[in-house]
Amino acid sequence: MGIRDYPERKRFKEILRTMGVLVVGEGEEIRALINLSSRVCPDLIILDEKLGVTKTLPYTKIFYESRLCPVILYVEQLDWEYLEDFKKGPTLSLLVKPVTALSLMGAIYTALTNFNTYLELVTQKEDLEKRLEERRLIDRAKALLMRWENFTEDEAYHYLREESRKHNISMGKVAIGIIEKYT
Incomplete structure (x- = not known):
């Protein structure tokens, strides 16, 4: 938790x-909180909008991209400009003063839900990228087999599939072997 006022x-x-x-x-310095979070792996972090002279909104990206934990950004007041900045950033929940147990519970629920959705989307994206890359390798290997054999x-395609089954490896790995052989 990074709240500047004790x-x-x-x-x-x-x-x-x-x-x-x-x-x-807990702490009052953003870099120390980032280091602590990477060691402790908290379920979420609550950050004051400003710690010392540092605005924390840009730093929320570090928590988000490294998949450390969801971030709740605690702000004194909202204005349109701040909301526009918030929309561009990766913060997963906003908490506006005054804080009650109910508003905090809602912010925690929102942050955790949004973070889990984000993690699922990232996993799906990585899986699709991997499958697309494997597809490209297979197509390249097929082209080489068509040209040289x-x-x-x-x-x-049948040859790639049979080699994959015979050696119990993915078609992508077979394709890499063929690409290496013919290039």
């Missing part, structure tokens, strides 16, 4: 404690 931080801890949430770390496209 009494406010203490109040947050008390609300979280009554909700059954364990606070595993005079296979038809169907014969080249």
